[in-house]
Amino acid sequence: MVTKKYPFADVEPGMKLASPILKENGQVLLAEDTVLTETFIAKLKLMNLKFVNIVERTVDSEEAPAAPATADAFDAVYDDTLQVIENCFSTMRYFKEVPLMQMKELVDTSINLMIDAAGVFGYLQTIRKQDDYTFRHSINVAIISGILGKWIGLSGERLRDLILAALLHDIGKTQIPLEILNKPAKLTQEEMKIMEGHTIEGHKMLLGEPSINKGILCGILQHHEKIDGTGYPLGISGDQIHIFARIIAVADIYDAMTSDRIYHKKQTPFAVIEEIKQETFGKLDPVICMTFLRNIINYFIGKKVILSNGAEAEVVYHGGHLAAYPIVFTQDGKFIDLEGNKSVAIVAMA
Ligand SMILES: [Fe+2]
Structure with missing residues (x-):
């Protein structure tokens, strides 16, 4: 990134801040990378700033970053x-x-x-x-x-x-x-x-x-x-x-x-999915809701959960019923279909 110090009088809308502008108490008023607008400049005028650091140009990286693959x-x-x-929310509160x-x-x-x-x-x-x-x-x-x-x-x-x-x-x-x-x-x-x-x-x-x-x-x-x-x-x-x-x-x-x-x-995603399922009747769009519930369960297959009997288990299959009661495989080698066995439930993600 190439930056330049501008006298405040030369600053124009569209310029990007290279370093934050701080209030007297040290709180960030406008963060680095904020693009200045007329409103921002008008309010900053009241602060009697002498200079502002502006981004002249950014150096493009060669490769596009990949989606994060680990936690x-x-x-x-x-x-x-x-x-x-x-920073954006505090800018909005202050500058509207x-x-x-x-x-x-x-x-x-x-x-x-x-x-x-x-x-x-x-x-x-x-x-x-x-x-x-x-x-x-x-x-x-x-x-x-x-x-x-x-x-x-x-x-x-x-x-x-x-x-x-x-x-x-x-x-x-x-x-x-x-x-x-x-x-x-x-x-x-x-x-x-x-x-x-x-x-x-x-x-x-x-x-x-x-x-x-x-x-x-x-x-x-x-x-x-x-x-x-x-x-x-x-x-x-x-x-x-x-x-x-x-x-x-x-x-x-x-x-x-x-x-x-x-x-x-x-709550665990499983309990929430069950609750959303109840909510679909009347409050939320049924097609959007069903699309969400049908797809989201696939994200939790293979995940470890804690059961109400204290055992740890892995979610192995959702069995066609929507998510809240999947089939799990316990550490001691048992498959439990939570849909058919309501005496055990998922209480937490492991
Ligand atoms: Fe809201």
């Missing part, structure tokens, strides 16, 4: 992505502007690589932590929506738009007061209404942005709508809900239920 390689890509997302170039670059690089990782659902399961939930959730929903979009048959630009919509689906949360967003207790009805407004806020942040099409806007605005009309913010139903929003809704629910939250411990 460690996946974690490394994931951690880098998390850092960028954290979406750093779109960086978000799009993430979709085209690291998120695409993670989508293509053969063990992606297993890796996601092992790196789930409770901290930074909003940031992790945005990345996870982008990855899961991308995989599900491919299973549904989307490709090219349309798939790229879906992944971007998924990555941006909760950006409206940057406009929710932190005391409500991070409240460790149950929200009051009034606070809940404000929280639900993140769908409208996110939509507003991108409305009028020339590179953002209607599908992406609908994905953000409608991701909490339900097929039976019981969702928010508009209470629309069925096909009135854009396909991006119907896909993101399934990815959103899967990720929320397999993550540790303040109110609930994370």
Whole structure:
């Protein structure tokens, strides 16, 4: 990367930062690689900066990177992505502007690589932590929506738009007061209404942005709508809900239920798949849901699990019934069909 120090007066929209701009307290205001816009420059003017480091050109690497093939390689890509997302979210909270170039670059690089990782659902399961939930959730929903979009048959630009919509689906949360967003207790009805407004806020942040099409806007605005009309913010139903929003809704629910939250411990993917199966009746798009459930189980074949009797076992076959009760092979050499033997259940991933 070739960089150059520019006097602040010469800085123009479209230039990319080679080093972060920090607030007086050391907190990152704009991260490295942020592409400057008129809004950013106007606000930075108030800080009386003398110089800014700008990227002159990047040196292209010769080989395109491959999808991460081990948990460690996946974690490394994931951690880098998390850092960028954290910076983008703090930029949005402070400037009320979406750093779109960086978000799009993430979709085209690291998120695409993670989508293509053969063990992606297993890796996601092992790196789930409770901290930074909003940031992790945005990345996870982008990855899961991308995989599900491919299973549904989307490709090219349309798939790229879906992944971007998924990555941006909760950006409206940057406009929710932190005391409500991070409240460790149950929200009051009034606070809940404000929280639900993140769908409208996110939509507003991108409305009028020339590179953002209607599908992406609908994905953000409608991701909490339900097929039976019981969702928010508009209470629309069925096909009135854009396909991006119907896909993101399934990815959103899967990720929320397999993550540790303040109110609930994370569940195994098997329990979540069973719960989503129940939800398909009425709330989620049945075709998208069934596509998700039918395909996801294949990711868990060969994985080690802990059974309710304390034994460790390997998932060997899903037996045609959807995922929640597969056939497992125990360490002491027994096959158990969990569909036929409900006295034993999977309680954790090993
Ligand atoms: Fe949301």
